[in-house]
Amino acid sequence: xxxxxxxxxxxxxxxxxxxxxxxxxxxxxxxxxxxxxxxxxxxxxxxxxxxxxxxxxxxxxxxxxxxxxxxxxxxxxxxxxxxxxxxxxxxxxxxxxxxxxxxxxxxxxxxxxxxxxxxxxxxxxxxxxxxxxxxxxxxxxxxxxxxxxxxxxxxxxxxxxxxxxxxxxxxxxxxxxxxxxxxxxxxxxxxxxxxxxxxxxxxxxxxxxxxxxxxxxxxxxxxxxxxxxxxxxxxxxxxxxxxxxxxxxxxxxxxxxxxxxxxxxxxxxxxxxxxxxxxxxxxxxxxxxxxxxxxxxxxxxxxxxxxxxxxxxxxxxxxxxxxxxxxxxx
Ligand code: LMR
Numbered sequence: 001x002x003x004x005x006x007x008x009x010x011x012x013x014x015x016x017x018x019x020x021x022x023x024x025x026x027x028x029x030x031x032x033x034x035x036x037x038x039x040x041x042x043x044x045x046x047x048x049x050x051x052x053x054x055x056x057x058x059x060x061x062x063x064x065x066x067x068x069x070x071x072x073x074x075x076x077x078x079x080x081x082x083x084x085x086x087x088x089x090x091x092x093x094x095x096x097x098x099x100x101x102x103x104x105x106x107x108x109x110x111x112x113x114x115x116x117x118x119x120x121x122x123x124x125x126x127x128x129x130x131x132x133x134x135x136x137x138x139x140x141x142x143x144x145x146x147x148x149x150x151x152x153x154x155x156x157x158x159x160x161x162x163x164x165x166x167x168x169x170x171x172x173x174x175x176x177x178x179x180x181x182x183x184x185x186x187x188x189x190x191x192x193x194x195x196x197x198x199x200x201x202x203x204x205x206x207x208x209x210x211x212x213x214x215x216x217x218x219x220x221x222x223x224x225x226x227x228x229x230x231x232x233x234x235x236x237x238x239x240x241x242x243x244x245x246x247x248x249x250x251x252x253x254x255x256x257x258x259x260x261x262x263x264x265x266x267x268x269x270x271x272x273x274x275x276x277x278x279x280x281x282x283x284x285x286x287x288x289x290x291x292x293x294x295x296x297x298x299x300x301x302x303x304x305x306x307x308x309x310x311x312x313x314x315x316x317x318x319x320x321x322x323x324x325x326x327x328x329x330x
Contacts, residue, residue: 024064031055031065031248033090034079036196038070039220041285043278044092044240045069047148047271051090051242054263062256065090071197076175083142089248092148092240096177101136103318105241107327109179110315111308114237114327117149121272123330124239128323133241141246145261146268150214150238151279156223156230157210158203160294164188164307170209173199180212182311183236196221203227214238219282224291231294233304242268 024030033052037044052065068074074082076097082088095108107113114120123129124147133144155161157170168188174180176193184191192208196217202208203226211223212235218224242264249257287293296304316324 024066025061028061028064031063031090032073032088033065033067033092034073034082034088035067035069035092036071036076036079037217037220039216041278041282042216042220043150043271043275044148045220046274046278047242047267048092050270051264051267054267055260058263059256059259063260071195075195075197077195080142083243083245084140086245086247090242090244092242094150094175095147095239095241096175096180098136098241099176099178101140101142103315104132104135104320104323106177106179106315106319107323108237108239109177109183110312110319110324110327111179111183111235112305113312113324114152116234117152117237117272117276119330120149120237120239121147123327126326126330128326129330137246142241142243143246143249144241144243145264146242147272148240148242148268149272149275150240151216151275152234153212153214153236153238154218154230155210155212155233155235156218156227158206159228160292161210161231161233162294162296162300163303165303167210171207173202173208173211179311179315180236182314183308186307186311199223200226212236215279215283215286218291219285219289224286224289227291229292229294230286232296233301235304235308 033048035044035048039045048067048069052067055063055065074088076093079088079091079093083091095105098105114123136142157167159166161167164187170189171192172184172189173194174184174191181191181193194202199211200221200223203211203223210227213223218230224230252260312324
């Protein structure tokens, strides 16, 4: 990567902290990294930029990673297809967006399966969790380089939600996940799958009444501006598959591949260490910006658990009981 002057870099950052700023030298292989989140404090933004910075420095002259955040290159309905076509080489989609490729990732979506992110990280390090990284390699050529945690999810809506029945009759945006759809149905509400980039507009215009997401997404996408409040439900995990294609990996020399995957591994470990702090920072940012957060009593929380946990049963034969047990017991 060319050395960009500090002044130019600061100018670019000031203009848009969410624009790809790598300038690649002739002869360097350009590696496009597309993702859908934005802002400067989002865990995926931080991890993607850190990965690009390290590759561009440590593999200078060979590879040059360009990051395209905020759905500027591909939105989440197109990015997996773009990877298959070789139009992009790196992605970090939510694990909830692989329903067309595998049922097994539904395990990450089961409500209340992970107590917290530490529990989810423990699962990703088990043999079952590691095996899921390459689950889609044989038939789709997708290869997971690591799991990036984003946070636990919380419901926001146009009115306070303290118990699941408060959501009755409302419409909620969900990711393209069958588990999420059934979970919303269990609350007596209707799910509507929608691309991430469309959520703010849909909440603003009332196309949907609510949504579920992490503090980092609720803050950086400003969902709190167009919702009455967010409830500390902590009901589900949001994590990403930092991924590439086996075609791209195989096209690298063995030495370059080893260096590339080593950097990917180190950035993954580092990103997962800082994600809890990023989530707390963005929770505080929401409050500072005037967003309201509802906390739950233990009895109210138990109502959410009782309403949503039966969804596990509906997906047991698709996901596999052994996998569910491995995740729950990690
Ligand atoms: C969503 O669609 O809500 C999230 O998956 C977006 C993201 O990548 O964090």
